[in-house]
Structures are given as structure tokens and as C-alpha cells.
Amino acid sequence: MAVEGSPQVTRRTTRSYAASSSVVESTKPTEPYKPTLNDLGFGEQPFSLEDLLSRFPCRRAQILDFLRLLGPLNSPLFPILVYGGPSTGKTSVTLQVFRHLNRPFIYSSCVTCYSPRILFESILNKLLFHRKDSGHSYSSVKRCERPSDFVNYLREALEGVISNLKGNSGKSNSKMSGRPDGTMVYLVFDNLERVRYWDKSSTILPFLFNLYDILKMPEVGLIFISNTSPDTYYLNVGYVEPVPLYFPNYTEDDLRHIFMVNQTNRKLYAAFLDVVLRPFCRVTRRVDELAAAISSLFEKYCEPLSDKQVVPNEEMKRKLFSQIRPHIASALNATFHVQSQPLLRGETNKETKKTNSSRMSGYLEDSDKIDFHMSTSAKYLLISAFLASRNPATLDASLFDSTGISDSRKRKRKASEKSMEQKEMAEQELLMKGPGTFPLERLLAIFQCITSLAEDSLDEEESHEPTTEGGSRGLMSDVLLQLSSLCNANFIIKGVSCPLEGSTRYRTAVSEDLALKVILSTSVL
Amino acid sequence: MGREKEKEKPSEKALNLLRSRLADPNFIFKPLSDSPDSNYSKLKFIISTSVTEACNNSILLLGPRGSGKVAVLELVLSDLLQQYPDVISVIRLNGLLHSDDNCALKEIARQLCMEHQLLFSKVASFDDNSQFMIAMLRECGLAHKTIIFVLDEFDFFAQGKQRLLYSLLDAMQSVNSQSVVIGVSCRLDVDQLLEKRVRSRFSHRKLLFLSPSKEDTERFMEHILSLPVDSSIPQNYTAEFNGRLKKIISDERFKELINTYLSFNFTIGHLVRFLFQAVSYMDLDVGFLSLENFKTALSSNQRQPKLECIRDCSILELYMLVCMKRLEVKEQNSYNFFSVMTEYKSIHDSSQTSDNYAANVCLRAFEHLLQRQLISFIDNKGHNQSVEFRPVKLLISSAELHQGMKSSHQCPAILLKLMDR
Numbered sequence: 011m012a013v014e015g016s017p018q019v020t021r022r023t024t025r026s027y028a029a030s031s032s033v034v035e036s037t038k039p040t041e042p043y044k045p046t047l048n049d050l051g052f053g054e055q056p057f058s059l060e061d062l063l064s065r066f067p068c069r070r071a072q073i074l075d076f077l078r079l080l081g082p083l084n085s086p087l088f089p090i091l092v093y094g095g096p097s098t099g100k101t102s103v104t105l106q107v108f109r110h111l112n113r114p115f116i117y118s119s120c121v122t123c124y125s126p127r128i129l130f131e132s133i134l135n136k137l138l139f140h141r142k143d144s145g146h147s148y149s150s151v152k153r154c155e156r157p158s159d160f161v162n163y164l165r166e167a168l169e170g171v172i173s174n175l176k177g178n179s180g181k182s183n184s185k186m187s188g189r190p191d192g193t194m195v196y197l198v199f200d201n202l203e204r205v206r207y208w209d210k211s212s213t214i215l216p217f218l219f220n221l222y223d224i225l226k227m228p229e230v231g232l233i234f235i236s237n238t239s240p241d242t243y244y245l246n247v248g249y250v251e252p253v254p255l256y257f258p259n260y261t262e263d264d265l266r267h268i269f270m271v272n273q274t275n276r277k278l279y280a281a282f283l284d285v286v287l288r289p290f291c292r293v294t295r296r297v298d299e300l301a302a303a304i305s306s307l308f309e310k311y312c313e314p315l316s317d318k319q320v321v322p323n324e325e326m327k328r329k330l331f332s333q334i335r336p337h338i339a340s341a342l343n344a345t346f347h348v349q350s351q352p353l354l355r356g357e358t359n360k361e362t363k364k365t366n367s368s369r370m371s372g373y374l375e376d377s378d379k380i381d382f383h384m385s386t387s388a389k390y391l392l393i394s395a396f397l398a399s400r401n402p403a404t405l406d407a408s409l410f411d412s413t414g415i416s417d418s419r420k421r422k423r424k425a426s427e428k429s430m431e432q433k434e435m436a437e438q439e440l441l442m443k444g445p446g447t448f449p450l451e452r453l454l455a456i457f458q459c460i461t462s463l464a465e466d467s468l469d470e471e472e473s474h475e476p477t478t479e480g481g482s483r484g485l486m487s488d489v490l491l492q493l494s495s496l497c498n499a500n501f502i503i504k505g506v507s508c509p510l511e512g513s514t515r516y517r518t519a520v521s522e523d524l525a526l527k528v529i530l531s532t533s534v535l
Numbered sequence: 536m537g538r539e540k541e542k543e544k545p546s547e548k549a550l551n552l553l554r555s556r557l558a559d560p561n562f563i564f565k566p567l568s569d570s571p572d573s574n575y576s577k578l579k580f581i582i583s584t585s586v587t588e589a590c591n592n593s594i595l596l597l598g599p600r601g602s603g604k605v606a607v608l609e610l611v612l613s614d615l616l617q618q619y620p621d622v623i624s625v626i627r628l629n630g631l632l633h634s635d636d637n638c639a640l641k642e643i644a645r646q647l648c649m650e651h652q653l654l655f656s657k658v659a660s661f662d663d664n665s666q667f668m669i670a671m672l673r674e675c676g677l678a679h680k681t682i683i684f685v686l687d688e689f690d691f692f693a694q695g696k697q698r699l700l701y702s703l704l705d706a707m708q709s710v711n712s713q714s715v716v717i718g719v720s721c722r723l724d725v726d727q728l729l730e731k732r733v734r735s736r737f738s739h740r741k742l743l744f745l746s747p748s749k750e751d752t753e754r755f756m757e758h759i760l761s762l763p764v765d766s767s768i769p770q771n772y773t774a775e776f777n778g779r780l781k782k783i784i785s786d787e788r789f790k791e792l793i794n795t796y797l798s799f800n801f802t803i804g805h806l807v808r809f810l811f812q813a814v815s816y817m818d819l820d821v822g823f824l825s826l827e828n829f830k831t832a833l834s835s836n837q838r839q840p841k842l843e844c845i846r847d848c849s850i851l852e853l854y855m856l857v858c859m860k861r862l863e864v865k866e867q868n869s870y871n872f873f874s875v876m877t878e879y880k881s882i883h884d885s886s887q888t889s890d891n892y893a894a895n896v897c898l899r900a901f902e903h904l905l906q907r908q909l910i911s912f913i914d915n916k917g918h919n920q921s922v923e924f925r926p927v928k929l930l931i932s933s934a935e936l937h938q939g940m941k942s943s944h945q946c947p948a949i950l951l952k953l954m955d956r
Contacts (some may be wrong), residue, residue, distance in 0.1 A: 074733050079815050082547045082550060082551055084551065084553045085554040094902075095844075155629065156632070156638060158629075158633050213631065213634075216631055217631050238907065238908045240840060249802045250808060251710040253811070253835075254838060269886055278656070291945075293849055293851045293900070295849045343754070343892055343895075438874070504612075523894075
């Protein structure tokens with residue numbers, strides 16, 4: 011087969027998979043691949059320390075510390091806690107360090123292994139060289155849910171692996187290169203912060219922290235990787251803390267180094283970074299978010315250039331800067347955007363910038379691009395859901411009843427200082443409480459009120475719309491269908507049923523901005 | 536080739552030796568146990584008398600975490616197993632693993648079966664297992680064999696109905712058995728947690744494990760860190776290593792350093808961890824320990840994680856924190872993202888700053904703060920509510936925030952001003 015020749019080694023699906031699946035999959039599907047001891051290593055050719063350091067710019071101190079803590083071959087290890095903010099290179103440094111050292115390790119992330127049982131079983135599977143396949147209906151090698159069972163199985167499995175490794179190291183290790191070195195086995199637990207939410211009684215976290223003392227095996231090294239600092243793990247049980255290893259966030263200079271790596275036109279990119287990096291660093295210092303924002307901006311930056319290899323001079327830089335400036339401003343205020351109509355978007359963004367002072371017009375600009383399609387009745391339904399969840403039920407009468415309106419106006423005129431204060435308090439409370447829940451009946455009532463108002467205006471424009479034409483009875487089934495589709499799309503959240511009334515209550519998570527957009531797009535107002 | 540050469544390096548060998556020593560509790564606690572009034576001798580005396588005189592007994596070993604309770608116990612047990620082979624069998628349970636009665640009895644049955652070469656049934660019920668245990672206790676009593684139950688994390692067994700403890704202690708009294716129950720805990724008040732029926736059956740013998748004295752610590756460090764003369768490591772290297780080590784230990788600065796460390800982590804376990812760090816920082820090219828190694832180990836222990844977190848924040852995230860602080864100063868006792876946002880807007884209205892961002896960007900910054908645990912949700916309720924609406928609280932004090940912002944060099948001056956006002 012042609013596939014056989016191509017290096018499948020590089021095709022890594024997930025990080026956790028890298029530990030076990032790095033060796034070429036078997037070509038024949040009938041004969042499943044049997045993992046061996048070699049799979050406990052990283053699987054790819056180990057590289058030198060210089061390579062490792064150059065792969066992670068600005069992480070030199072951390073890598074050297076890490077290597078020191080791991081120590082020379084076959085030396086025992088106290089548990090380590092690697093911590094630092096997201097996207098500071100904790101996991102990749104750990105994995106690549108093991109690749110550099112070529113020592114056996116088992117990586118398990120608490121994100122993919124989302125419950126104790128899955129975590130335990132995946133570790134055991136890897137240790138016992140078991141691979142889930144159709145032969146045994148994708149079952150794990152051992153069924154184990156409790157920490158007590160896990161410790162027994164783990165001890166057994168580790169003893170097997172370690173004696174195996176010891177047998178290997180006795181032989182001359184020159185003849186095979188795929189073998190991992192040493193007789194230590196390292197267990198890496200990534201995303202440890204997730205474990206805190208696993209069980210209310212919190213037995214797993216103290217168990218993991220005390221695992222080293224429970225096992226009493228010096229050949230096992232434990233490495234925990236966490237987003238949060240060690241002080242967030244204090245338990246009333248107490249434990250001897252693991253050795254901390256801190257990965258600080260990248261500074262602005264570090265980020266510049268990182269983004270300069272692998273750039274073809276370094277001068278141009280440096281000029282671009284001079285302009286872009288500082289404002290973005292004020293917002294976020296995470297590499298992944300910055301990279302997403304910056305890469306699309308660089309394309310814009312290069313647009314006026316015919317030759318991408320040009321070395322920019324001062325005048326050109328200034329010109330490019332004045333062109334990129336509006337894009338920076340808009341990109342700063344966006345968390346992510348879908349590039350469906352890149353041309354249109356650029357223009358509208360510029361215009362919103364200009365009309366920022368008058369808010370309404372700004373919204374009008376945006377209004378025609380709710381970036382998804384919605385039927386008219388769904389829009390009405392969404393608006394009524396929004397009204398129902400933002401207003402108390404007692405206000406409904408005054409809002410939708412023609413006689414009630416004058417009533418409320420009278421009350422407003424009398425507003426004294428004190429009532430204003432009360433109103434402020436109530437506003438604050440509303441802000442804190444978030445959207446309220448409402449029963450289906452109320453939603454439908456409001457929906458009918460709105461549609462009956464809108465009917466006149468709509469009749470002229472869209473007489474073919476069946477939902478508005480047919481009376482209240484005709485649109486019932488259709489509305490319920492729309493409601494369920496809105497629920498599925500997460501615009502409306504189905505809450506728990508009220509124990510007194512027995513009916514399901516709903517709530518909407520739609521923000522004010524989106525509601526406004528929807529309202530404007532229906533052209534009721 | 537390079538690897539072969541490295542293997543001959545004496546410093547690497549020395550490092551390996553030191554690290555395996557530190558990871559070996561037997562080696563660490565051996566020298567502390569030779570004096571007659573040490574916990575080791577006391578514990579050994581108690582257990583060996585109950586073995587020789589064929590009686591039941593129960594002891595509690597109490598002390599802070601890392602004070603070597605289990606390590607000393609293991610030393611004693613290994614000694615006794617050598618002294619009286621075939622008479623003692625040890626059952627080890629851990630409260631973290633076996634706090635559930637069902638699970639604990641199963642584990643006891645499993646270990647008894649292992650010990651006596653019996654067939655263990657996984658499907659045996661709670662009753663089967665407890666009957667099996669009582670029968671085994673009786674049999675062992677008749678055969679004059681002692682079963683030693685080691686209950687680590689004893690306080691976990693004292694939760695709930697304490698059925699395991701009751702059935703164990705009750706069996707010891709009613710059946711003419713021969714067993715010792717040893718509870719290990721870091722809670723000094725653990726005997727107060729016991730139910731009356733359990734407490735009355737428990738002998739209140741306690742052994743306290745205290746932190747070592749200063750002289751002991753010094754002796755202990757020298758014992759661990761100095762290299763043995765009779766090893767494969769070259770003689771002249773060993774001599775120089777030990778000479779340098781002596782110099783370091785007698786250095787006043789080193790003593791001060793150790794004192795600062797021990798003033799907040801005072802158990803042997805902590806000291807061992809500290810030495811582990813110091814030893815791993817040893818420069819293999821120089822090949823000897825230096826005072827610097829201990830200094831770096833100390834500084835890596837004296838971390839202020841919250842300050843580090845604040846230093847890691849971007850400016851927008853700092854703005855969010857300052858807004859929350861201001862809300863707290865205004866005595867608004869609960870706030871969520873929207874109230875923070877209104878405060879943020881009001882800051883910009885009053886003092887024109889350059890950092891005015893849209894709500895979604897602020898929300899992302901807010902979520903970063905949640906992720907770093909600088910703020911957290913007040914309650915676990917309302918999981919179906921979106922993040923914006925759930926009330927949050929700050930997890931740092933204003934002093935910490937102030938200090939963190941001062942030390943982060945990128946923090947704009949206006950933020951510090953806003954913080955005070």
C-alpha cells in the first residue's frame with residue numbers, strides 16, 4: 011500500500027494520544043496493532059537540548075529547571091506541580107522534555123478523562139498495553155471505579171512495567187533506538203484543576219496528591235499540570251505539597267520573540283508587530299488568542315503590498331500604519347469573527363467607527379447582519395421571550411393593555427427622589443438576578459400581543475406569511491415547533507418544571523444587543 | 536558515546552545516590568530511631584509485647600503531615616516481621632481509599648486471603664466478608680498469630696457510622712483473638728471523633744510525633760547529604776564533597792536559611808522535600824552542593840501565587856479587578872459581570888482612559904480571571920445561568936491587588952490612582 015511508506019508518525023490526533031499512538035498503525039485492519047513497551051516513550055526520535063530550547067523561545071529557565079527536577083537517569087522524583095496560566099507552554103514543554111529525555115511516561119488529561127473511572131481505566135490501559143478495539147467491544151482492560159481498586163491494579167501494572175524496563179536496561183541498548191531509557195515511569199496528569207469539580211465529597215484530589223505516599227514506589231514519578239496556582243488546591247485534608255514549577259505568562263518582549271519565529275520577511279513582520287502588539291497586549295497576553303487576532307491582521311497589513319519580500323522603509327511603514335489602524339481598533343473589540351463576507355465586514359466596521367457617537371445608527375449598521383437565518387415568527391417569538399424574561403409578570407398588563415399604559419405614565423410623573431432611589435436599587439437587583447423564567451402561557455400571550463400589533467404592517471409587505479395571517483389558533487402548532495427549535499439552538503433555555511404549577515418554565519439567554527438586532531430586522535418599530 | 540562518558544561522572548552518581556536516599560523513608564528515619572525514648576522504640580515495645588503476650592491492643596499515632604508516622608511504623612513492622620516470622624500478618628488500609636465500610640472489609644478480606652494463600656472472591660457481600668474476618672481473627676488467635684491492622688488516615692474511618700471500627704474492635708473483645716489496631720492520623724483530636732461505643736472499646740494509647748529539634752535537624756541533614764566513603768564513587772571526590780558540605784552546614788547564613796524555611800514548614804517531610812529541591816539544583820559540571828542551591832530552593836518555595844497571577848494579568852484584566860475593588864469599597868456586597876461593566880463604563884466617563892473595550896472583550900477578560908481563580912462565583916447554584924449574571928467575589932485582598940499592580944511594570948499609573956479613589 012502506498013500509505014505504508016508515508017510517515018504516519020506525524021499524524022497525531024490529540025496530545026494524549028501522542029503517548030500511545032505514535033507508532034505507525036497497522037496496515038491491515040484485520041490485525042490490530044499491539045502496543046508494546048516502546049509506546050510508553052514519546053515514539054519519535056529524541057532531540058538534543060539545544061533543539062528543545064529553540065522550540066520554546068523564552069522558556070529556557072523553566073525547561074532547565076524542569077530537567078533539573080527530573081534529574082539524571084533512574085533517579086527518583088518527588089511529585090511536581092507544573093502551574094501557570096493557559097497557553098504558557100506547560101503541556102507542550104512537559105511532553106517535549108520527555109521526548110528529549112526519551113523516558114517512559116503516561117500522559118492523561120483530566121479534560122478527556124472526565125471522570126475518575128475513565129481516568130483510572132485509561133492509565134491502566136496504557137500501562138497494560140491494552141488497546142480498545144472491536145475484538146473485545148471497546149472495553150477497558152480492567153473495570154475500576156474506586157481509588158482502592160485503582161491502587162491495587164496500578165501497583166500490579168507498574169511492577170510489571172518496571173521489571174520489564176529493568177530487563178531491558180540490562181541488555182545493551184545500542185541495538186534498538188525505539189526503546190525508552192531508564193527504569194522510571196512518569197505519570198503526567200494534565201488539567202488537574204478540572205478534578206476539583208468532579209465530586210462533591212472531593213476524595214479524588216487528596217487521593218491524587220497522596221498517591222506518591224500511598225504507592226510507596228520510588229520508581230514512579232508524578233507530574234501534575236494545572237492552570238491554577240497551588241494555593242487553589244488547599245484542602246482541609248492536607249498533604250505534603252508537590253514541588254512547584256511556575257510558568258509565568260509571556261511578557262510583551264517574549265511575545266515578540268515568539269511571533270518572530272518562522273517568519274519569512276522578518277523586517278516587515280517586525281514593523282507590523284511594532285504597530286500591533288502593544289495595543290493587543292493590553293487586552294490579552296495569551297498566545298493563542300493573540301495569534302488568532304494577529305494572523306488575520308497581518309494579511310490586511312500586507313494587502314497594499316505587491317511584493318511580500320520587500321524591506322519596508324520609514325515612509326512605507328507610516329503608510330501601512332495609517333491603513334491598518336482602523337482594522338486594529340475593530341479587531342481589538344472583537345473576540346472572534348466568522349469570515350463569511352470579508353469585504354463587506356471591513357466597510358461596515360469602518361463606518362461604525364465613524365458613527366460611534368450616535369449609538370442607534372451604529373446598531374442600524376449592524377442590524378442587517380444577524381449572521382444567521384431566522385424565520386419571522388421565530389424572531390417574534392424570541393422578542394417575546396426576551397420581554398417575558400426581562401420584565402416582571404406584573405408589568406405585562408400595563409405594557410400590553412391599552413388601558414394600562416396611561417396608568418403607568420401617571421405613576422412615573424410622581425416619581426420622587428426616594429422612589430428614584432428605590433428604582434435604582436430595583437434595577438441593580440434586576441441586573442444581579444439575571445433573566446427571569448416564565449411559563450409557556452405567558453410567552454404565548456405576549457407573542458400574540460406583538461403579532462396582532464405587527465399584523466397590519468406585515469400584511470402589506472408579506473401577505474404570504476402563514477403565521478401572521480392565520481389567527482391565533484392557526485399558528486399554535488407552528489409556534490411550538492419554532493419554540494423547540496429555538497430551545498435547541500440555545501436561544502431559549504428550558505428550565506426545570508415548577509413544582510407547584512407542574513409546567514415547564516423557560517428562560518432566554520439572549521443579550522440586549524442581539525434582541526435589538528432582531529427587533530430591528532423585523533421592522534416592527 | 537556521550538552517554539557513556541556521562542555515566543562515569545562522579546557528580547551524577549552522587550546526585551543519583553542523594554535523590555534515591557531522599558525518596559527512601561527507611562533511610563531517612565533510621566538514625567532518628569536509635570535512642571531509647573524515641574517513638575520508634577516505644578512503638579516497637581508496645582507491639583512486640585502484644586505479640587509475645589498474645590493480647591489485643593490499639594494505638595494512635597498522631598502528628599502533622601510529613602512527620603514520619605507511617606515511615607517509623609513501617610520500620611518497626613519490618614523489624615518485627617524479621618524478628619517473629621510467620622507470627623505476624625499486617626493488613627494495611629488507607630482512609631483515603633477505604634473510608635467506605637464495604638470497600639474496607641473487602642480489602643481486609645483480600646489482604647487476608649493473600650497472606651494465607653486463600654482464594655479471594657470479588658463478589659462476596661459485606662456480611663460474608665465481615666464473617667470471614669471474624670473467623671480469621673478467631674483462627675489466628677487460636678494459632679497464636681497476631682494480625683496488625685494499620686489504618687492510615689484514621690480520621691476518615693471515624694466518619695459516618697464507624698461500622699468498620701466497631702466490628703473490628705468488638706471482634707477483638709468478644710472473640711479470643713490476637714490483634715493490634717494502629718490508627719495513624721494528623722488530627723490530634725481524632726479520638727473525640729469516635730462514637731461512644733467505639734471509643735469505649737479503644738485503648739487510648741497515643742504516640743505524638745513532634746518536629747525534630749535544631750540539633751537533630753543538623754545531624755539529620757549531614758546524615759542524608761554526606762556521601763558514603765565505601766561506594767563506587769571516587770574517594771577524593773567523596774572527601775571533597777563531604778568537606779564542602781560540612782562547611783555549608785556550619786555556615787551562619789545557611790543556618791538562618793534553614794530556620795526561615797522551618798519556621799513555616801517544620802516537619803521532616805517538608806525538610807526532605809526542601810533538600811530534594813536543593814539537591815536537584817546542584818550544578819553537575821561543578822559537581823558540589825553550594826549555598827546558592829539552597830537559596831534557589833528556598834526562593835522557589837516562598838512563592839506568592841496570587842501576586843504572580845496579578846502580574847500575569849493583562850491591563851484590561853487589571854481594570855476589571857480594580858472595578859470590582861471599587862464596587863467593594865462602595866459596599867456593594869454582591870456584583871456580577873454587568874455591574875462590573877457599569878463601573879468600568881463609569882470609570883471611562885469620569886477619567887478618559889485609552890482602554891475602552893467592547894463588552895465581549897471584557898467578558899473574555901472576566902473569564903480569564905475566573906480561570907486563574909482571582910475571582911470566583913459566590914455559589915454553586917444557577918449552573919444554567921450564563922456567566923454574566925452569576926454573582927462573583929474577589930479572592931484577593933486590596934493590599935494584594937495593590938502590591939501586585941505596583942510590582943507589575945506594565946500597569947498604568949491611572950489604575951493605581953483609581954484604586955485609591
